Amino acid sequence: YRLVADSAEPAGFNPSYRFQHDRVQQAAYALIAAQRTSEVHLFVGRLMLRHVGDAVPDDRLIDIVTHLNAGRPLIESGDERLRLAHLNLRAGIRAKRSAAYESALDYLRTAASLLPADPWCRMPELMRTLARESQQCAYLTGRADEAERWTEQMLERAQTDLERSDILATRTRQYATLGRMEESILSAIQGLLLLGVELTQHPSADDIAVERRRVEENLRGRRIADLVDAPPVEDAETLMAMRLFMETFAAAFLSGSGNLFPYLVLKAVNLSLRHGNCPESAFAYAAYGMLLCGELDDPAAGYQYGKVGLAINERLDDIALRARVIYVYAMFIHHWSNAWSSLTPWFRKGIEAGYQTGDLLYLAYSAQDCVIWDPTLDLETAYRRHAKNMEIVRECAYQDSLDSGTLFLQLQRNLLGLTDSPFSLGDDEFDEQACLAGMRQRQFMTGISNYHIYSTEICLLYNAYDRALEHVRMQDALVKSAMSLPQLVRYAIVSFLTLSSCFTQLPENDQPAVRRRLERDLAQMTRWADNCAQNFRHLQYLMEAELDRLDGARESALESYDRAINAARDSGFLHDEATASERAARHLIALGRERAAEGYLRGTHHLYTRWGARRKAAMMENEFPFLREMLHGARATIAGNGETWDLDLASVMKASRVISGEIVLSRLLKTSIEILLENAGGEWGCLVARREGMLTVEASVTPPNNDRCGDNVPRSAWVTLTQGGELALPVTLISHVLRTGEALVLHDATRGG
Known part of the structure; x- marks a missing residue:
């Protein structure tokens, strides 16, 4: 009844109505002739607009605009078309x-299509907002060409240098996202020069030193x-200059532009x-913290500046830049002073902030690095x-971030044994040479730097030292x-x-310089x-072990490997633990102590297996066949329930490491137990042997209540200790193991024994 034109009900009373079901609405809509749908939409939109008055509330805006847009071909009045353009602009901003x-x-x-001819002259304020x-929306939806056309229009119509600098700051960010690094840097410099900021495009080391002194x-x-x-910044020019500096940091860093990045940060x-x-x-101080942690080699001060950046961002309640401030802090600062396993929550905060603000560049960065630096994760996870x-x-459609993240993904696939070869990051779906060329x-x-670092890592892991050395030489030029x-x-x-692995094969003339570098x-x-x-x-300990090895300090090297x-x-770096263990094993093998190396090799293989490095574990089994035999022999089936258990061999490795410090046999045996x-989570245990037909306890860790349980234990269960005294043991089970030579693991020893 509200559609009756002469309804006496006042327009201020404006209830909402809904169809009882979507199907009812669809059925009603189907009754309208196709040629009349635009007319009906326009009629409904105009009626809704008349009822809300001049000020269209936000909660009715989209409904009204949807109806009017459907009927806009029928709108002839210039004033009505202009009003609809304003409504569409509001709707666009709301949707954004x-x-x-x-x-x-x-x-x-739609708003642009409704405007009259030459809108920049007739309604410049509206056009500046619309443009x-x-x-921004064209850029955010991946329409780079359309975004560029709007940028050119805005630059042509800008009235002041401040306005032009603002437009160039937006272009700087967007070019960086599109991987157009050089153009991004030039846009920022152009904007800074418009603001009267004195700077050079090719700073020297002296220029950087001057800026450091000024700090x-x-x-x-x-x-x-x-x-x-x-205090807060007051003038608009300084605010714009700070924005331009911030927008160019990513491009200056990622392009490897030498001194330009530290110069701009300072x-x-x-x-x-x-x-x-x-x-x-906030971003500038975080970026300076990044500089201090890296090139200036002062991570403690860098950490302080990073925390200042985060605090300023929180103090100003600035969500717009939060994604980038968080990313710079996490990726370049946090890990120098905090556990690497604590990085992931920071990157997740960055992802959330990136989604909230549409900062696709730093959203992509946070996503690409979110989980890859946690050393406690196994490879598969x-x-x-x-x-x-x-x-x-x-x-996010950011190619640089996509390449960077994909390279690490391929590194993981290599370690899992899924790439074409041990020395390649490529497979059927990834062409590493094409990626490198791009x-x-x-x-x-x-x-490119990441590519050579990851390639060095896999070549080193698979003992292809010459290949690894080639990548080291190429990466040395890219270390910044x-x-x-x-x-x-x-x-x-x-x-x-x-x-250190290639050292003795290097030309003698090169060795002194390499030694100084080490x-x-x-x-x-x-x-x-x-x-x-x-x-x-x-x-550090692993490096010390390698230098001791090169110096011929055999035992000192082994001690340093053990410390590593x-x-x-203790720090949760499973990969590095495996690496140090393998280096120790190969050190012993080189000394001709193969039997001593076996414990390290078993532990190394176990660590690589736990980590998930299938290819490396398989290569070790081929090189050391006893490891494969060990795998088959290290399983015991529990009688009665069919469960199979893998015995944890980390304890074997740990025992082998302390042997050198246990010269007295009894002490060695007790330490091993x-x-x-410790590894099994047990409270007490012992080593039992049969001597002259009798069971003898060679070493034991006595149960805490052993002195109180004697009254309830039959005399036949007491076994003599070699050091004197007796210990109550499950003699029947021990005899069974000694007789059969098979391992026996009980789910509940208090009942099953």
Whole structure:
């Protein structure tokens, strides 16, 4: 009845009506002749618009616009078309805020189509807003050409240098996302020059030194933590300059542009120190923390600046830049001072912030690195989670991030035995040479750096030292492209192990320089370990072991390998524990101590198997056949329930490592039992042998209540200790094992024994 034109009911009373069911609505709609649908939509839209009045509420906006758009070919009035254009602009902005970018772009395109001729002259304010929103939505939906057309229109119509700089800042970010790094950098520099910022496009080391001195001068005795409380930036030009600096950081870093990245970061930091804080200051301080952790080799100070960046972002409640501030902190700062296993929650925060703001660049970054640095994950789990996160990267359509994440995915596939060969990252679905060529064409130097680091890692793992050395030599020229990244740490250890493995085969003229490099790398790793022992101490010990080995300090090398193994285990670095164990085993083999090496080899094989490195485990079984035999012999079937158990051999490896420190046999036996009990989770145990037909306890860890249980144990269960005394044992079970020579594992020894 509300559709009756002469209804006496006041327009202010405006109830909502719904069809009882969608099918009822569809049936009613089907009754309308096709040629009249536009007319009906227009009639309904106009009626709804008349009832809401001049101010269309947000909750009715989309319904009204949908009806009017369906009937817009019938609208002839210029004023009505202009009003509908305004409504579509509002609808587009509303949809964009809800991350419905496709719908937003449709509304904005409709708004543009409803405007009269020469709209930039007749309604410039409307066009500036429409152009800005359309440009961003075109970019966010992957329509780069359409976004570029809007950008050119805005630059042509901009009234001031400040407005042009704002447009160039947006272009800088979008070019970086599209992998157009050089163009991204040039856009930012162009915008900064418009604002009167003095800078050089090709800074020297002296330029960087000047900016570093200015940082110290501009601090003026303040503590780093005090920077959070700096006053806000007041002038618009400084705010815009900070935005341009921030937008160019990614392109300057990823393109391997030499001194440009640190120079731009220092420029931005000095601007903030002089003028105060703004949202971009959070990113600038985080980026400076990144510099300190990497190129400037001061991770403790870098960590402080990183925390300042996070705090400023929270203080200003700035969600717009949160994804990038979090990513820079997590990827370049956090892991230098905190456990690597704590990185994933930070990246998840970055993903959430990226989705909230449409920051596709840093959304892709956070997704590509979210789970890959957690050393506690086995390969299969890490691969599965990383593959799922790569779906997010594909949605962002950022090729550099896609290549970077895919390279790590292929590294995981190699370790799982799924690539074409042990020394390749390629398979049926991934052409590594094509990927490498594309990265070179785009000048994505960080991606190329990652390729050589991962290739070094697999060649080293499979003992192809000459191949690994080739990648080390190529990566040496790209080391700045891995600045502050976790990849830099991996490169530090794999390049060290490659050079130490090849050292004796190098030309004699090269050996002194390589030796000096190894000592420098050890000194650097020691500094890192002093800052965060949990992440780096085991690598320091491994490097020390390698240098001891090269120096012929055999026992000292073995002790250092053991320290590396223990430290890696304590820190949860399963991969590095396996590496240190294998290096120790091969050290013993080189000394002709094959029997002593067997315990390490068993432990190494077990660690690689636990990690999920199937290809490496299989290669070890081929090289050392006893490992395959051990696998078949290390299974015991529990009678009565059909369950099969794999005996954990980590205890064997650990026992072999302490043998050298246990010269007294009785002490050695007791230590071995303690290690076995620790591994099995047992409270007490013993080593029983048959001597002259009698059971004898050679060594034992006595049960805590042994002195109180004698009254309830038959005399036949007491067994003599070689050290004197007696111990109550399940003699029947022990005799069965001694007689059959088979392992026996009971699900519940208190009942089954």
